[in-house]
Amino acid sequence: MKISQKEEFNKALLTWYHQEKRDLPWRRTSDPYYIWVSEVMLQQTRVDTVIPYYEKFIASFPTMESLAEAEEEHVLKHWEGLGYYSRVRNLQAGVKEVVGNYESKIPRTRAEILNLRGIGPYTAGAVLSIAYGVPEHAVDGNVMRVFSRLFMIEEDIALPKTKKVFEQRVMDVIDETDPSSFNQAIMELGATICTPNPRCLLCPVRDFCTAFEEGKQEELPVKTKKLKKKVMTIHSFAISEPGGKWLLRKRPAQGLLGDFWEFPQIECNPSMDSADALKSATGLVIEQGEAFAQFKHIFSHVTWHVEGYHAVLKDSSPIPEGYRFFSDEELELVPQSKPMSKLLMHLKNN
DNA sequence: AACACGGGGGA
DNA sequence: TCCCCAGTGTT
CATH class of the missing domain: 1.10.340.30 (Hypothetical protein; domain 2)
Structure with missing residues (x-):
């Protein structure tokens, strides 16, 4: 023109x-x-x-x-x-x-x-x-x-x-x-x-x-850039109390999904036992968990392979700073990510 | 200038 | 699967 x-x-x-x-x-x-x-x-x-x-x-x-x-x-x-x-x-x-x-x-x-x-x-x-x-x-x-x-x-x-x-x-x-x-x-x-x-x-x-x-x-338009993608394997632990409350942690304020609440989770090295990995990363001590969900979630440039485990907390386990228990009602009042919602949905269906 | 930051829709 | 989309803040 x-x-x-x-x-x-x-x-x-x-x-x-x-x-x-x-x-x-x-x-x-x-x-x-x-x-x-x-x-x-x-x-x-x-x-x-x-x-x-x-x-x-x-x-x-x-x-x-x-x-x-x-x-x-x-x-x-x-x-x-x-x-x-x-x-x-x-x-x-x-x-x-x-x-x-x-x-x-x-x-x-x-x-x-x-x-x-x-x-x-x-x-x-x-x-x-x-x-x-x-x-x-x-x-x-x-x-x-x-x-x-x-x-x-x-x-x-x-x-x-x-x-x-x-x-x-x-x-x-x-x-x-x-x-x-x-x-x-x-x-x-x-x-x-x-x-x-x-x-x-x-x-x-x-x-x-x-x-x-x-x-x-x-x-047109001419656009050159292509972004590289990352893949991560995440293990999530749904740990419940006898009263039916879930143990969650608040994500760090900075970075992805800042301040969102989620199940304790670790970025997993396949060779490592997940309970050991959880303990070394968070201090939480659990009985061996039972797998209840497995799915993939794609963010813009990161793919999470999510594996959910239903686990029981050992009586002797410490509750680290930043962790607390939520009832289902309390859970509805705080922001949560899609992967977290999916995990809860899997739990509800079991 | 490169990168982090979610999620959904369409091909 | 890959790309795109009514972008901004940080480094």
Whole structure:
């Protein structure tokens, strides 16, 4: 596309958007806080997945004050299953900053809003444009895919520096009369039509698309990086008390699934006896456990082979720091990961 | 610049 | 299985 066609392009794009846009909960509001919540949830997460979480979250935390005052564990419970849990911790931290330092008004400039926890270049532009109508770029993977095709940009989008090229291009083309619709329209296009396997015959702006003109839409965007994968074998120990309570431990605050509760577990060396390994890693002393579950769980780049053992604690065993017993009811109040949920499900079925 | 961080959907 | 997805924070 040529920049000189900007006006016709925007007319075609926005007309299509107003006609075809999906009716999404966060499109029924212009409350900056709600836009913020939706944008954070949408980071690396699909629309269909987000919708029920969004509805429940704003019902429970309808104002920034209510979120700022809430217990983190309670907030986390609303995020359970969404993944990337640091997002919601950062969101709450950011909201606390706004309530405490900005009289509960989300700043209207990129420089200020970028200082808030959890708001990066993308979310800054999204909130500014969608909630306040400020002409700012909001470049994500979607936008890079769409623009790489529209303008035949062949630079590697896996390289961080490449994003600047796209941000500049958005600022060249953005519709100043309706930046909110413009940014959302590009994302809508990327989500529904200009997908990895594009459906160009349905595209409202294919007449402006250089890649389509040259038949290169399938070759773009250029992306080089591939991530290496790790595999780990995890042994989990379901240890119960006579009263029916489970012994759990809290994961370290830092790292994967921080502060989540789970059965005591060890990363296992196949050659080692698992009870010995548990003792040396945690101090817990058990009778030999009985296997009750075996499954695989894939995180983005880590595959866990999980083996669950039902075990009995020796009377003489110490209860190390950070471990405590939970009843089934108590268990429902604390955040837990998918593998933990699966283990509990196996136990219930036995 | 590279990496950590979840989970689900589609090919 | 592999890749992708409305990214951000840390190192």
